[in-house]
Amino acid sequence: MTVTPGGPPNASVIHDIGFRHYDGPRLGRGWAFRSLLRETLRGAFGLGRPAKVKIMPWVLIGLICVPAIIIVAVTIFTGSSDLPLSYTQYPIAMSLLVSLFLAGRAPYAVSRDLRDGIMPLYLSRPIKRQDYVYAKLLGLALAVWIFVSTPVTILFIGALLAKFPVRQQIFGWLGGLFMAAVLSLLLSALALALASLTKRRGLGVAAVLATLVLLNGFVSVLISVVNMQGSENAGWYFAALDPYLLVDGLSAAWLGVDAQNSFAEPQGALGTVVFTAALSLILTGAVAFLLRRFRKVGGV
Amino acid sequence: MATITTSALTRTFGPVTAVSNLSVELPEGVVGLVGANGAGKSTLIKMLLGLIPPTSGGATILGLNCLTDGLQIREVVGYMPESECLPLDVSATEFLVHMARMSGLPASSARERAADTLRHVGLYEERYRPIGGYSTGMKQRVKLAQALVHDPKLVFLDEPTNGLDPAGRDEMLGLIARVSSDFGISVVVTSHLLGELERISDHIVVIDGGVLQRSTSTAEATQLSGSLLVEVTDQAEAVMARLTERGATVAASGAPQSFAIEFADEALPHAVVQIVAELGIGLVRLQRRRHHLSEIFVASGPAPEVES
Secondary structure, three states: OOOOOOOOOOOOOOOOOOOOOOOOOOOHHHHHHHHHHHHHHHHHOOOOOOHHHHHHHHHHHHHHHHHHHHHHHHHHHHOOOOOOOOOOHHHHHOHHHHHHHHHHHHHHHHHHHHHOOOHHHHHOOOOOHHHHHHHHHHHHHHHHHHHHHHHHHHHHHHHHHOOOOHHHHHHHHHHHHHHHHHHHHHHHHHHHHHHOOOOOHHHHHHHHHHHHHHHHHHHHHHHHHHHHOOOOOOHHHHHHHOHHHHHHHHHHHHHOOOOOOHHHOOOHHHHHHHHHHHHHHHHHHHHHHHHHHHHHOOOO | OEEEEEEEEEEEEOOEEEEEEEEEEEEOOEEEEEOOOOOOHHHHHHHHOOOOOOOEEEEEEOOEEOOOOHHHHHHHEEEEOOOOOOOOOOEHHHHHHHHHHHOOOOHHHHHHHHHHHHHHOOOOHHHHOEHHHOOHHHHHHHHHHHHHOOOOOEEEEEOOOOOOOHHHHHHHHHHHHHHHHOOOOEEEEEEOOHHHHHHHOOEEEEEEOOEEEEEEEHHHHHHHOEEEEEEEOOOHHHHHHHHHHOOOOEEEOOOOOEEEEEOOOOOHHHHHHHHHHHHOOOEEEEEEEEOOHHHHHHHOOOOOOOOO
16 A cells, blocks of 8 residues: 555555456366355345345245244143154145245246346356256255255254154154155256246246146045045055155155155055156156256357 | 467358358457358357357367367356346346356455456446346446456457447447456457447458458558548649659549549658649648448458448
8 A cells, every 4th residue: 555655644545456367266167066056045045135035935934934833832832742743744734835935936046047148148157058957956956955944943953842752853853854855856846847938937936836736736636536436545646746745655655654645655665666766757857858948048 | 379260160050051161260359250140150159168069170269179178168268148148136246256156266256356347347336236227338347247257368249339329339349448458358259330340359350141251450451451532722633643653543532622542652641742842732631541341341242231
């Protein structure tokens, strides 16, 4: 800092330091991938955005936590010996809130980039096209996982406060987090595939919400109809068509816990295989669709 | 030294040939890439960024092969698209930090360079407001800033003056000239307006229908050829006759007592002054008129749209 002789020592001087070149490290593709994932995650919760973008995600986070807090309070107050909803059942019971969160966040993650034409900027960076798809998918899935895991963790803390057996609760909680991750990935892949079809965010919101809510309703009705027709052992197959019921059934098959909807529990080893195959089929299908979709759009 | 060298670069889309057998060297400094819409400018840039492979031929850019080194090229090259490309609900600062990270800069450097770059393109307090509220000129500056934020060695600017008013256009052109002269970053700038590129480019490449029409240094193109406009008070015919005797090519112009001489040798202005002095008449005007690029390219097929 130059000090003019005789002038006050703290006189401010504006220096034009000119354009400075950057000689530091360039971290390349992996770092760019992480940056895009981080940006997607921040966007999902409205961080770094104006207040009106923050409202929806945070209201929904509040809403999905309220039942967990009530459950914990009641459990401790009544001295009950178990949680009325298990760690794996809770996200399925809250499926409407989870669908609402996805309906808002999935279009926000992709249709904005399509509408505002940001794709060419990403493509002129050191990443490849598939990196964009995977970063968006993982970023959104991580956001949904945080959304679902927060109340599950509140239940866990409540269980510890209620002095339930610690070892058993830890395994239950970890199982809950794992199934929440499976649910998040599956729902995010489906929601992104739907949202990527349109540049209009409103349309994307409607498409995702309608699909997730209607699918859940239709499949539930379908199963009860099939069961009423007397084919008691066939109804559960259809649970594989709805992401929530599929994950509900898988938690029963993989972890041996009670499903939220007992009619979604797959029967026997064959059932486990069918449900696992359905999960990988839907996941790979949605990802393949996304890769294909983004191979075309956003040409420079 | 050439920043970009293409050799027999060709790209076809089905029956359409977008770029045809293009072999050209682009030097450092500001290179103007001129061509009408659909001339193959964008396809050329896409191939140079390593985003689409050429059908045949190849290119090196900063010594990297565009067929195999796409990722490394995109680390040290900036790109400003022609289209709208800014997210509307984040601030310019937030957006630039993200774009710097996407180019591989670590978090702290990304923040520092985002602030620096926005200052250089002339965005100050506005940079904390969402981009959706910016004017066209400000958005255009943010687009330029995102191409420069990672300190590239070369930037591609696709129609950077599109949609700007004359004052904004002048500022943008001044900024582009500074990118090359002050920042030391080579620039490839496309436009369909020759008049603009003439002012800031060191070198001009004209393509039409995917075919190279001309690649020439701007100084050569506008200085070596040209004419001298002369206006005298009287006896213009006598002056013209004496000049013709000296071997100059003289053409009468529309205005009275004035004519044009083809600028053949450097001694010509002296000769004019001498003849005028000998005849004892007054010299009103002795003006060197440079060719406009548009005149040079008139012969090269359908001329690009020219701004007068």
